[in-house]
Amino acid sequence: RPLDQPVVGAVTEEVVGFEALIRWIRPGKPPIPTDAFIALAEECGLIDELGRWTLEEACTQMADWRRRGVPVPRVSVNLSAINFEQQDLPAFIGNVLGKCGLSPDELMVEVTESVMLAQKPEVLANIDAIHRMGVHLSIDDFGTGYSSLSHLHRLPVSELKLDMSFVHDLEHSESARALTTSILRIGESLSLKVVAEGVENAAQRAVLASLDCDLLQGYYVSRPLSPHSLERWISLQPPPAA
Numbered sequence: 001r002p003l004d005q006p007v008v009g010a011v012t013e014e015v016v017g018f019e020a021l022i023r024w025i026r027p028g029k030p031p032i033p034t035d036a037f038i039a040l041a042e043e044c045g046l047i048d049e050l051g052r053w054t055l056e057e058a059c060t061q062m063a064d065w066r067r068r069g070v071p072v073p074r075v076s077v078n079l080s081a082i083n084f085e086q087q088d089l090p091a092f093i094g095n096v097l098g099k100c101g102l103s104p105d106e107l108m109v110e111v112t113e114s115v116m117l118a119q120k121p122e123v124l125a126n127i128d129a130i131h132r133m134g135v136h137l138s139i140d141d142f143g144t145g146y147s148s149l150s151h152l153h154r155l156p157v158s159e160l161k162l163d164m165s166f167v168h169d170l171e172h173s174e175s176a177r178a179l180t181t182s183i184l185r186i187g188e189s190l191s192l193k194v195v196a197e198g199v200e201n202a203a204q205r206a207v208l209a210s211l212d213c214d215l216l217q218g219y220y221v222s223r224p225l226s227p228h229s230l231e232r233w234i235s236l237q238p239p240p241a242a
Contacts (some may be wrong), residue, residue: 002022004061005217007215008221010215018074023224060100062102063101063102070231074136076110084123086126087126104133109138110137113141117151117155138195139155140161152186158193159194160195161217164197167218170207177207180208184211194213196217199216200218202220
């Protein structure tokens with residue numbers, strides 16, 4: 001089932017968007033871990049269909065919120081390497097946005113670092129086409145793959161997502177803080193927003209804010225929520241500071 005997890009400002013904690021997630025829920029049984037069913041979808045050749053379904057569900061829900069005046073600024077959807085290798089991906093995204101009546105800047109598409117930097121012609125063509133549509137692009141799990149700065153500065157991305165493995169050790173590890181600082185400065189020098197993933201407590205949030213991290217995502221902000229629960233969560237947030 002589709003869920004959404006909020007993304008907020010590290011200092012202001014103002015809501016800036018949500019990431020669309022999916023979970024395999026089994027009545028009366030523990031949910032199947034996300035990594036397990038994603039791997040199964042890849043093995044069965046269903047990962048492209050799963051990514052497209054997630055994007056369409058997220059945009060459909062976003063359109064419903066727009067119609068009812070629910071203040072959701074933007075939705076992010078993670079697509080796989082297989083999705084980005086399909087020639088019709090930009091057309092599919094354009095058709096979904098048109099059908100839902102959304103503007104391209106209301107959608108952020110996330111792709112892993114290794115896919116972004118692999119330099120496959122079909123992937124690069126899709127990245128360029130999606131960017132030219134006005135859809136934002138984000139590099140997910142940044143810092144865990146092979147980072148090539150000579151390629152990174154040429155990619156039309158607007159956001160880096162700092163992997164949660166760095167955030168987890170921030171309070172106790174000098175090396176984690178040093179690596180996090182380095183990634184934040186890369187983002188700053190390239191005029192990219194940086195989202196810290198997996199933020200679990202106020203201490204981690206305080207460290208990230210002191211390092212001038214832009215945005216936070218994780219259980220400290222909120223667990224992934226159903227659309228109905230997300231609407232209630234939004235209604236309970238304080239108004240933005242003047």
